[in-house]
Amino acid sequence: MPKLLPRRNLSGFAVQRSGSRIIRIEVTPMPIYKTNKKRDGLFLYTVRVNYTDKNGKAHGLTRTAVGAEAAKLLESQLTAEYKTKQVTPAARMTVGELVKRYLAAKETEVRRASVEKTQRIMNRYVLPTLEKERLDRLNRQKMQDWKLAVSALGLSLRTNKNIYSEFRAMLNYAVKMEYIAQNPLTAVGNFKDTDFTPPQEKLHYYTADEFLRYKAAALADAEAKGTLSEYAYYVFFCIAYYMGMRKGEINALRWSDINEELLTVRRSVTQKVKGESAVETLPKNKTSYRTIEIPAPLMEILAEYKKRLESRDAYRDNYRVCGGGEEGVLPDTSLSNHNVRYADTAGLAHIRIHDFRHSHASLLANEGINIQEIARRLGHAKIEMTWNTYAHLYPRESERSLSVLNKVK
Missing domain, CATH: 1.10.150.130 (Tyrosine recombinase, N-terminal domain)
Structure with missing residues (x-):
């Protein structure tokens, strides 16, 4: 027959607050029993806790420990756990x-x-x-x-x-919200990679020379069709490359957001909300709301586009730059189709629309521009995000660091 170790009385209760109600969870004595079984040369012990929840319902829990010291530790852990255990009606x-x-x-x-x-x-x-x-x-x-x-x-x-x-x-x-006391999912952890994968996914982007070929093909296509709407697609991809803006940010851009050599990102547009064609929202995060400098080539493109719009009475300060009118948006499908057509004409591999943002950052990184400046232009919430994505594009920095170390001899 198992022996009951003499233990102190562990009766107690925990008082918890749930809204305006006080919850009392009673914990009854928890004896430690020594069994006749052994494992690894040590006796097995059982520790039992009996407790009553706020609804008066009795519960019992028994655990096994190997050795007296482990049993005492288990007893202490169970005591702490069930004296702080919270059960609320919302649970x-x-x-x-x-x-x-x-x-x-x-x-x-x-x-x-x-x-x-x-x-x-x-x-x-x-x-x-x-x-x-x-x-x-x-x-x-x-x-x-x-x-x-x-x-x-x-x-x-x-x-x-x-x-x-x-x-x-x-x-x-x-x-x-105090519906439950703790998150049970954190105990099992996130998904793990069971197979080897390269630490850095390959970025797809256009170099400066490749983009100039793409840009020429896009302009030729727009001129051949001769409409303002087609010219808008050409302008869209130029903004994407020169400014590194997100698709939704470009679609939401209004002429009033452009002040001489500066462009301010104030809003975004999503086309993926069920039941609605497009919804204007705030930028993705706090740092996405930003003012960035416009390079000279893009200023010339925007000036020419504005001139064409004005000649057809299609320009207003509050109109969207690419979509036209107060609510115009270039559809996702049409953007993708134009992107593929321009790339095919230029003899280039296809890249996603979001990859024009990567192209912008990669161009700057390859030229050794400070990672913090790149993060500012992209509107990244954390500089770690920028670094983790583009750090491998800084070969010159690694060469410089090696050169410094090689001199120490």
């Missing part, structure tokens, strides 16, 4: 209900495109398996099972990490 809500509350809260804090992205991820990867699961029943095992289910879909590591981050953020919100 009974389901994951599906949490998703609704979380999305409603995000609507007031971020751009609608971000809310749409979160909703898509929840609908595809979280709700199918966890929609009816209560928050207070989420544990490490269920989180691990969820991760395995997502892994089985065969998605890229980047996509898996993005899904994990969105789910973790929602559960962090639940902790913040």
Whole structure:
């Protein structure tokens, strides 16, 4: 028969506040039992905790430890855990209900495109398996099972990490709102790369010479068609290369945002909000709201474009530069089609529209421009983002550092 080690009385309770209600969780004595079984030459001990939650429901939990010292440590850990364990009425809500509350809260804090992205991820990867699961029943095992289910879909590591981050953020919100005491997902960690992959994805961009070929092809195409709308596509890609702006920022750009040699990014446009063709929003982040210098070649292009618009009474200060009118936007599909056509005409490989932003940064990096200046022009929230993307484009800096070290002999 197992022996009961004499222990001190560990009765106690934890007082927690949930809104205006006080929750009392009682913890009864936790004896340590020594069994007759051994492992690695040490006796096995069992530690039991009995506790009553705020609803008066009794619970019991038994754990095993190897050796007396480990048993004492386990006892201490369980005591601390269950004296601070919080159970709130809100913890009974389901994951599906949490998703609704979380999305409603995000609507007031971020751009609608971000809310749409979160909703898509929840609908595809979280709700199918966890929609009816209560928050207070989420544990490490269920989180691990969820991760395995997502892994089985065969998605890229980047996509898996993005899904994990969105789910973790929602559960962090639940902790913040005191629906649950802790986030069970953090215990199992993010997705890991099980296979070797190059540390740096290859960037696709146009060099200065390649862009000049692309630019010439785009201008020739616009002149051949002879319309202002076609000329707008040519202007769009010139802005993308010379300014490094995001697609949404260029589409939202108005003539009033251009002041002589300066351009101010004040807003963005997304075309991916369900049920609406385009929605104007604030820039992506605080540093995305920026004023950047316009290079001389682009100033000439904009001046010529403005002159053409004025000749047809199609210019107003509050009109959008590329889309025309107060609400005009160049459609995503048309932009992609024009991009491919210009590249084909110039005999160049196709790159994405976003890669013109990479082209801008890569041109500056290859010329040794300070990484902080590049981050400023791009409107990156953190300079680490710029460095991690473009650091490998600084061969001259590595040569200079090696030259300095070689002199020490």
